[in-house]
Amino acid sequence: MLPKDIQRISILGTGKIATHLAKILKKLDFDLIQIFGRNQKNARALAKSVEAEAISSLQAIHLDVDIIIIAVADNAIETVARQLPKDCFVVHTSGATPSAVLSPHFQDYGVLYPLQSFSLEKTPNWSNTPIIVDANTNDKKGQLMRLAQAISPLVYALDDAQRAQLHVAAVFANNFANYCFHVAHSLLAEQAIPFDLLKPIILETALKVQQYSPAEMQTGPAIRKDENTIERHLQLLEHQLEWKKIYELMTLQIQQMK
């Protein structure tokens, strides 16, 4: 086996991404050196599970690692970065944060962004989790790509502008779609109808766009301009004016699809 560019890894953070990344990297035989968490108990628990050292102060950070992965909340990335030595190779895991927040602090820096909706309870299916990478040099980008490819077959190099666009797109595809499911769930609850009735169509809608473009798959009263049904739906939403507003806006937009 070829020597890996990156073998010794420290992870800053103990949340969902930090936890799942630490575990898969350990499983893939990388050496997890340190796990940093402000909360000592969380840091210790994760560190123990991947045979790393737990630290709760960044002053205790080891420098003899190949990469430091900052996997903390987006608004804490810069604060953490500011406390690290300049000559580490440091990446963050955020879709929303430009790599520019790292550039003043490090010679080599980048992004390793796994695009998936993670839960703490559920082991991610890494083979179906795209990983988006970026780095300030081609050499480092190559190292990150090889690291990412060890984790997932779906590795893409995107720059800051592309990753930002991908992130807002993911908000529509994941957060807003899920909110639509939530409105549906609430509407059913009002009439004591089990949410089970909608689970198959939700799954089918997601399966269809795996194969066809969403524009081709658009159905419903809006796209077929069925004004009677739209009118009846709006009446049913009179008691929840914010959902009615969403209904009206979405319907208008769907009617204008090309």
Place this chain on the structure above:
Amino acid sequence: MLPKDIQRISILGTGKIATHLAKILKKLDFDLIQIFGRNQKNARALAKSVEAEAISSLQAIHLDVDIIIIAVADNAIETVARQLPKDCFVVHTSGATPSAVLSPHFQDYGVLYPLQSFSLEKTPNWSNTPIIVDANTNDKKGQLMRLAQAISPLVYALDDAQRAQLHVAAVFANNFANYCFHVAHSLLAEQAIPFDLLKPIILETALKVQQYSPAEMQTGPAIRKDENTIERHLQLLEHQLEWKKIYELMTLQIQQMK
């Protein structure tokens, strides 16, 4: 085997629901008697595939059937119903249309509404397609339930008010979620990013609500009140003010989730 209440079936319509219902009923050994379609060619094609007679005038309708299923466009249901003899047992397949549109025309009437996003190209997975039934008498409702149970294990009796609420909920869960996927698709296209990157998270979002409630699964900048990210996203949407409006409205609503 017990004799079936309903054995001889005619179907009015040649669209997606008419086609898929005719085919599954034929496969289940029901007798398809007549297929009505205004377009003679379509009627003939479907009738041939289920060994029924094709008719393109409702005056040619046979009365010696156990049920007539009106599976035409919602706005044509009443026009069709008006032309049928009063003593047939007639159901429509619409989620959006009250059974009341049939009541002036028939002694026995009801609804058989398969809740799924059908495509003409794809054979439906009936074992995962809920069927919602209703009828004007308990006897007819029982007959419909047994007919529906021959097709799918997921059969529910709901009244008009419940079905209407289910239908508007399905618009959120299916049509609006799909529109969110479309916006995501378009945003990626602007930056030449393949839609493949979002397919896994779309599938995962749909899979999660099979098991957990959408409210529990809500993630993203809105729910964690990450104003920096929201601000950056709004800037990225400046060129498409309608999507920006959707973003703002959805974000506000998600922030108010309990």
